[in-house]
Amino acid sequence: MTSEAQPAPFTRARLRALIEWDRTLSEGLSIRTRVVLVLALITVSGAAYLAWPETFPRVTFVPGMLLAGLFLPPGPLVISFGYLLAWMTVQLFISPGTRTSAFVGFGSVLAGMVVMYVLSASRASRGLVGFAGDRILFELTHRQRLLAQLPPLPAGWRAECVVAGADGEEFSGDFLLCTQSGRDHLEIVLVDVSGKGLRAGTRSLMLSSAFSGLLGQIDADRFLPAANSYLVRQDWREGFATAVHLDLDLTTGSFELGLAGHPPAIHFDSARGRWESVLSRSGPVLGAMDGMSFPQTSGRLNPGDALLLYTDGVIESRTNQLADGIDWMLGAIETYGVSFPGAAQRLVRGAQGGSGDDRGVVLIWRE
Known part of the structure; x- marks a missing residue:
């Protein structure tokens, strides 16, 4: 059977690799281990910003926020986001830029956290974490x-x-x-x-x-x-x-x-x-x-x-x-x-x- 509905080979290969990576992460790492890794990434990002504020932008915390939102259920996600907010609060007071730009950066990350929490809660209500939903659809297809x-x-x-x-x-x-x-x-x-x-x-x-x-x-x-x-x-x-x-x-x-x-x-x-x-x-x-x-x-x-x-x-x-x-x-x-x-x-x-x-x-x- 042939199908015109299939995505390009690179896209399909990338999706398969992403799903397999998610399977390895979800099945190989406990929730506690994932929380520790996310907190460690946030810590490294915050320390880098404190040490080199001119080199590392205010969006340094975004990777940690995204990974937490994708791979943590709502409970551990709240803990990780609380830790991230603490670092962001410190950033407000030591930011070398204007206070306005600092608040804009803080608000942008905060809005991202709200979106990621909603997505995490939606997946959790269906018993899913990470790309499990995509993996299920991929396997069903x-x-x-x-x-x-x-x-x-x-x-x-x-x-x-x-x-x-x-x-x-x-x-x-x-x-x-x-x-x-x-x-x-x-x-x-x-x-x-x-x-x-x-x-x-x-x-x-x-x-x-x-x-x-x-x-x-x-x-x-x-x-x-x-x-x-x-x-x-x-x-x-x-x-x-x-x-x-x-x-x-x-x-x-x-x-x-x-x-x-x-x-x-x-x-x-x-x-x-x-x-x-x-x-x-x-x-x-x-x-x-x-x-x-x-x-x-x-x-x-x-x-x-x-x-x-x-x-x-x-x-x-x-x-x-x-x-x-x-x-x-x-x-x-x-x-x-x-x-x-x-x-x-x-x-x-x-x-x-x-x-x-x-x-x-x-x-x-x-x-």
Whole structure:
């Protein structure tokens, strides 16, 4: 699977290094040790300012303030900030500059301490310290990508998957899950969570973990009803999603397709040399009401055939209707002919609405 939502390699490497450093610090050093280190840094900063006031500026205390705010819970943080305030008070009286500039520097550091305390208290209310929240999100996102990886397909089958967040954001409301039973059965579900960006992305992280426990573990025709029941129980204010579920027999090429408020799949019939919509009622969206039924469509992929699944971010724009977007995509993919490799990426990059929406495409074909 590829994704346009990933940050640049350097940014990702730096984030991973920061998270690993935070893990080492959080797990390797006790709270008492961290307090001692912060107090030592504040002491060194204060002593340096007292000895060389012309060399060390008033912001010398800022590194100690930031480290304390990032890696200490509220209780020890108050102790560290109290110690820092004592040094700042001394600074007011021995500052070689004007009293006004000294008070401005004092006020700036004090405002920073208030902000860092609020952040520390907010993290502590969720049982987090330091970059633990970032580490959790990083690991959840990594797990979501693992769940989306296509298993090795038998000879004669190939597939491409692309998921991209709106405006290049790391989090996407579209997500993909894949599983294979033995060597002859492949299940894929492509989900579009309501909204976009970070808000939809956090919901998609939750749903992908829950839905992965259903995919391949229950009968294929029960997947969408079970996913719908789970989403209804969450009672989210905007808690709906659309989905397309594919159950493909890799031996015969026959498939069952279920839709939940999702755009229709597109089938390439090599015998006729044409792309056509797999006609079916789209069914209700997931999360609207419990006990709903979802339509199923049967079909078959013969050698040379292909099947395209996608989210509405690929075909929708502010100026067209859903049907117009499907017609546009049929025309666009017609130009690719039978050259399937790279087609999923081209569709995502050439989406009707540009990069301002989450987009997902799955293309599977039989050689």
